[in-house]
Amino acid sequence: MPSVLVTGANRGIGLEFARQYAADGWEVIATARQSSPELDELGVRVEPLELHDLDAVAGFAGRLAGPLDLLIANAGTWIPEQAEAADDGRAWSDMMVANCIAPFLLAKAVLARVAEARGKLIALTSGMASIAESSGGYVPYRTSKAALNMAWNSLAVETKRLGVIAAAFDPGWVKTRMGGPKAPLSPQESVRDMRRLIERLGPEESGGYFRRDGRRVPW
């Protein structure tokens, strides 16, 4: 039975990844700061994980046994939207930890397990991380996800020799608490597309930054 570790699986896109992989018979290890009735209902293993607790993140491999086929580094935050004051700067600094530093440390922590399975490391980035396509604004979020892209691209260079594929995905604009009610995509559609892309990703795509249909996003 293949196994997947999904962060931020209590709601939104992470919950949908956990739901779809569980429905397909995968072993799902779902992390959440706090579980939810929707996640509990899936009957999958839930591990508490706060991304700001970097000791817990870096030590996460101790909670795993055996090979891991897939990491979905999904958990992330959008706050603060802008940086105008010192408090925003502090929140931005926290966001860098949640959106970039913790996912990278988690990937490093589980890398040996993923290498055992010759598996994949997927980060949920955003189209807003693209410098080439930026229309400005939302500087904290854009920079945190652009930094994540660079971290993941560097990870791919390192994992190549292990047969591990690492890629960053823009899920599209999705109806979740982060995406809001006006988003055109449901979590079901976005996750269905991303799962297809994960399935067909090959070594030549490792290090890439992709839309959910597999087109490359300009950096």
Ligand SMILES: NC(=O)c1ccc[n+]([C@@H]2O[C@H](COP(=O)([O-])OP(=O)(O)OC[C@H]3O[C@@H](n4cnc5c(N)ncnc54)[C@H](OP(=O)(O)O)[C@@H]3O)[C@@H](O)[C@H]2O)c1
């Ligand atoms: N929705 C979109 O349109 C969209 C577009 C582009 C990219 N994305 C990316 O896709 C991913 C999932 O987004 P979403 O729309 O599902 O967002 P969401 O509904 O806001 O869910 C975010 C998830 O991340 C978790 N999280 C946030 N901060 C955390 C922390 N410090 N420690 C542990 N978990 C934390 C949340 O847990 P709590 O419930 O405990 O807060 C929640 O499970 C994110 O990385 C986001 O940037 C989303």
